[in-house]
Amino acid sequence: MxxxxxxxxxxxxxxxxxxxxxxxxxxxxxxxxxxxxxxxxxxxxxxxxxxxxxxxxxxxxxxxxxxxxxxxxxxxxxxxxxxxxxxxxxxxxxxxxxxxxxxxxxxxxxxxQIKTQAGFSFSHDTHLDMRMSPAHQKLTAYELVNKAKPDKLVDIFKNLGEEKRARSIVNAIVTERQKRPISTTKQLADLIVKVVPKGELRIHPATKVFQALRIFVNKxxxxxxxxxxxxxxxxxxxxxxxxxxxxxxxxxxxxxxxxxxxxxxxxxxxxxxxxxxxxxxxxxxxxxxxxxxxxxxxxxxx
Known part of the structure; x- marks a missing residue:
């Protein structure tokens, strides 16, 4: 091989x-x-x-x-x-x-990992996965974003991402997932950009949320x-x-x-x-x- x-x-x-x-x-x-x-x-x-x-x-x-x-x-x-x-x-x-x-x-x-595995980067539109080792893990970022209770997501974004706009971002996620599943990195990142305009930060608005999801999914x-x-x-x-x-x-x-x-x-x-x-x-x-x-x-x- x-x-x-x-x-x-x-x-x-x-x-x-x-x-x-x-x-x-x-x-x-x-x-x-x-x-x-x-x-x-x-x-x-x-x-x-x-x-x-x-x-x-x-x-x-x-x-x-x-x-x-x-x-x-x-x-x-x-x-x-x-x-x-x-x-x-x-x-x-x-x-x-x-x-x-x-x-x-x-x-x-x-x-x-960021550039080749699904879900890690908002710069590459891939499935919202984020598992470092799919063979060892079941929970994906997709399941978390689409199924977790709003308060749970707020807690994750605040504590693991230190995201100040956690509640506003979660409200946007809940509204969107009622219409259709949030299944890709671009979908999630675009949603966050609408809540946190790029001009307010030196980093991409989705950075902290993606960090928080990655930390939680991979424990x-x-x-x-x-x-x-x-x-x-x-x-x-x-x-x-x-x-x-x-x-x-x-x-x-x-x-x-x-x-x-x-x-x-x-x-x-x-x-x-x-x-x-x-x-x-x-x-x-x-x-x-x-x-x-x-x-x-x-x-x-x-």
Whole structure:
């Protein structure tokens, strides 16, 4: 079977900072919990001799498109696992590896997913799906938008999208769905533009609603909580946990978790202040503007 050609590549963010805070060591074993198109994985493998990476992604498309190419290049140093990082502990136990020298997670949605999977982008008119891994999930954004109670949608848009006009947008959605189903990204985006004129914002008016739907459909915040607990338990003494977030809700979860674990003397925070991209990176990779990196180290048992 012919291997799919990677036409769209997601450029990884904060690569130098990831390597610095992972503190990659020769012969170490590392997890990239969010493989994507493999940029961070490649950087880790190239950073020190004999390093091994076990890379996870719950998008089978990402692994098929980009993972096989890297496996051809790095051989047994790279192992690919299809699965959600929320189930990291269960997935790792099948691999017979007790602990890891470092674990990385980039919680951002890759450009590959946005541009190739249904429902993620209001710039491409596709079915309102938004599932990162249809094989693992049932609920779609279509079902949510067309069937959820108005108060539920208001709550989602306000809390997960921080959308100030949530009630007005939901009123418009309810009126429209009584006439016909809202089935495509363009349909929903056009509806939102009528409520929130483009001139009022620096971003597209539909951005926050689409973010909120994506987070809810994919249970992104719950998955991060599960991942952080599992990752901490899987780290070797003095192993590093590095997390990259792209909006305040994700970053708050990571920051609070690290603080709690530091109080419990499980982890030691090694980034007193959040780490962001420098101007040089922003010139070549504008998507790094929202990236925030935090890292912590497993405290050795005395």
């Amino acid at each position: 012919k291997r799919p050609e990677p036409k769209i590549v997601h450029k990884p963010v904060l690569v130098n900072q990831v390597l610095e805070y992972l503190d990659v060591k020769p012969g170490g074993i590392y997890i990239d919990a969010t493989f994507g198109s493999g940029g961070h994985t490649r950087a880790i493998l190239d950073s020190a001799p004999d390093v091994r990476v076990i890379a996870f992604d719950w998008s089978e498309q990402a692994l098929d498109t980009f993972g096989t190419t890297l496996q051809d290049e790095y051989g047994s140093r790279l192992e690919l696992v299809w699965g959600n990082f929320a189930h990291l502990y269960k997935l790792v136990k099948k691999l017979n590896v007790e602990n890891f020298d470092g674990i990385l997670a980039d919680f951002g949605t890759s450009q590959v 992104e915040l719950e998955n991060i909580q599960s991942f952080l607990s599992a990752a901490t338990s899987l780290l070797a003494p003095e192993g590093r946990l590095v997390c990259i977030s792209f909006h305040s809700l994700e970053d708050r979860i990571v920051k609070n978790f690290f603080r709690q674990q530091e109080l419990m003397q499980t982890l030691k925070i090694v980034t007193p202040q959040v780490v962001i991209a420098d101007e040089k990176e922003l010139i070549t990779n504008p998507s790094a503007r929202s990236a925030k990196l935090r890292a912590a180290q497993k405290i050795s048992a005395s």
